[in-house]
Amino acid sequence: xxxxxxxxxxxxxxxxxxxxxxxxxxxxxxxxxxxxxxxxxxxxxxxxxxxxxxxxxxxxxxxxxxxxxxxxxxxxxxxxxxxxxxxxxxxxxxxxxxxxxxxxxxxxxxxxxxxxxxxxxxxxxxxxxxxxxxxxxxxxxxxxxxxxxxxxxxxxxxxxxxxxxxxxxxxxxxxxxxxxxxxxxxxxxxxxxxxxxxxxxxxxxxxxxxxxxxxxxxxxxxxxxxxxxxxxxxxxxxxxxxxxxxxxxxxxxxxxxxxxxxxxxxxxxxxxxxxxxxxxxxxxxxxxxxx
Numbered sequence: 001x002x003x004x005x006x007x008x009x010x011x012x013x014x015x016x017x018x019x020x021x022x023x024x025x026x027x028x029x030x031x032x033x034x035x036x037x038x039x040x041x042x043x044x045x046x047x048x049x050x051x052x053x054x055x056x057x058x059x060x061x062x063x064x065x066x067x068x069x070x071x072x073x074x075x076x077x078x079x080x081x082x083x084x085x086x087x088x089x090x091x092x093x094x095x096x097x098x099x100x101x102x103x104x105x106x107x108x109x110x111x112x113x114x115x116x117x118x119x120x121x122x123x124x125x126x127x128x129x130x131x132x133x134x135x136x137x138x139x140x141x142x143x144x145x146x147x148x149x150x151x152x153x154x155x156x157x158x159x160x161x162x163x164x165x166x167x168x169x170x171x172x173x174x175x176x177x178x179x180x181x182x183x184x185x186x187x188x189x190x191x192x193x194x195x196x197x198x199x200x201x202x203x204x205x206x207x208x209x210x211x212x213x214x215x216x217x218x219x220x221x222x223x224x225x226x227x228x229x230x231x232x233x234x235x236x237x238x239x240x241x242x243x244x245x246x247x248x249x250x251x252x253x254x255x256x257x258x259x260x261x262x263x264x265x266x267x268x269x270x271x272x273x274x275x276x277x278x279x280x281x282x283x284x285x286x287x288x289x290x291x
Contacts, residue, residue: 003046005043005046007075008039009039009040009042009043010072010075011029011039011075011076012025012029012035012036012039012040013039013040013043013051013065013068013069013072014069014072014073014075014076015028015029015036016036016040016052016059017061017065017069017073018073018076019058020058020059021057021058021059022036022037022040022058022059024058040052049064050062050064051064051065051068052065073140074275077275077276077278077279080278080279081278081279092118092120092121092280092281092284093118093120094120094121095118095120095121095122095280095281096121096122096123096124096281097114097121097122097123097124097143097144097281097282097285098124098125098126098141098142098143098144099111099123099124099125099126099142099143099144099145099146099285100125100126100127100128100132100133100136100137100141100142100144100145100146100147101125101126101127101128101133101145101146101147102127102128102129102130102133102145102146102147102148102201102246102268103127103148103226103243103245103246103247104127104246104247105245105246105247106146106148106161106162106164106245106246106268107125107146110146110161110270110285110288110289111123111125111146113288114284114285114288117284117288118281118284121281121284126142129196129197129199129200129201129224130147130148130149130199130200130201130204131199131200132199133145133147134147134150134151137156137271137272137273138273140273143272143276143279143281143282144270144271144272144276144282144285144286145269145270145271145272146161146268146269146270147268147269147271148164148201148243148266148267148268148269149201149266149267149269150269150271155273155274156271156272156273156274157271157272157273157274157277157286158269158270158271159269159270159271159286159289160267160268160269160289161267161268161269161270161289162245162267162268163265163266163267163268164243164244164245164246164265164266164268165243165244165258165259165262165263165264165265165266166202166205166206166241166242166243166244166259166262166264166266167241167242167243167244167256167257167258167259168183168188168239168240168241168256168257168258168259169229169230169233169239169240169241169242169254169255169256170183170233170239170254170255170257171233171234171236171253171254171255172252172253172254172255173236174239174255176239176257177255177257180257181257182257182258182259182260183257183258183259183260184259184260184261185209185210185213185215185259185260185261185262186213186215188217188239189215189217191238191239192220192221192237192238192239193217193219193220193221193238193239193240194219194220194221194222194223194229194232194233194237194238194239194240194241195219195221195222195223195241196222196223196224196226196229196241197222197223197224200226201266202226202241202242202243202246203241205262205264205266206241206262209259209261209262212261213261219238220237220238221237221238226242226246226247227247229241229242230242230247230249230254233254234251234253234254241259242256243266244256245268270285270286270288270289272285272286
């Protein structure tokens with residue numbers, strides 16, 4: 001009869017999966033590299049299987065390891081939750097929080113307030129399009145998100161942070177900008193348009209509205225980042241689209257105007273996987289949103 005996999009072996013296995021290398025896993029656990037290697041080898045030898053394949057810069061999980069990790073990755077979260085319960089009376093003076101954001105401007109005020117209140121917590125913020133941010137949340141790459149249009153899902157806890165609309169970005173010398181009134185999508189059909197990638201919520205909303213109006217256009221430029229769209233408009237390369245609060249810059253050369261067919265209000269949410277509320281850092285972030 002094969003011996004059962006031990007807690008120490010599972011911790012070593014999960015750490016290697018999370019870190020992508022034996023050495024990084026050892027640092028994470030505070031043990032030696034040979035100790036981690038021995039734990040992994042013991043599992044592989046006991047069960048006659050391979051969990052990791054060596055690569056040039058670390059290790060790669062086998063399909064079997066990915067399946068096992070999917071079932072055991074919650075162990076660390078459970079341990080963290082237990083520690084939180086036992087330390088509930090202690091002030092939040094240490095810890096780490098990783099937040100993924102859809103746009104810098106709406107997120108920075110909230111993150112600044114969190115840093116002011118909890119300077120001892122290591123705060124990391126990364127940015128991406130809607131698809132990238134939601135993928136990071138669902139795959140537990142980050143702890144929480146600040147994002148427009150987080151779906152209503154039973155596995156998520158989301159709080160409304162602010163509201164905003166989509167606007168069109170025009171160079172101040174453009175005739176539509178000089179007119180200064182809300183723009184119709186039909187006014188833009190013959191203009192050089194700057195589109196985002198298809199995984200952008202902004203782009204999805206624009207294309208849906210154009211389709212509803214029977215408008216079909218080929219973009220003059222296709223750009224991946226909202227900052228690139230803003231810069232392209234600034235340089236007079238075309239007309240772009242953006243959520244009104246996405247960029248804080250106000251250089252008076254780029255004019256934001258409402259879009260007649262896109263008056264829908266989009267909610268910016270702060271959200272996390274509901275099970276992540278067990279972590280004090282996540283609860284502290286969510287508590288900053290007015291109830």
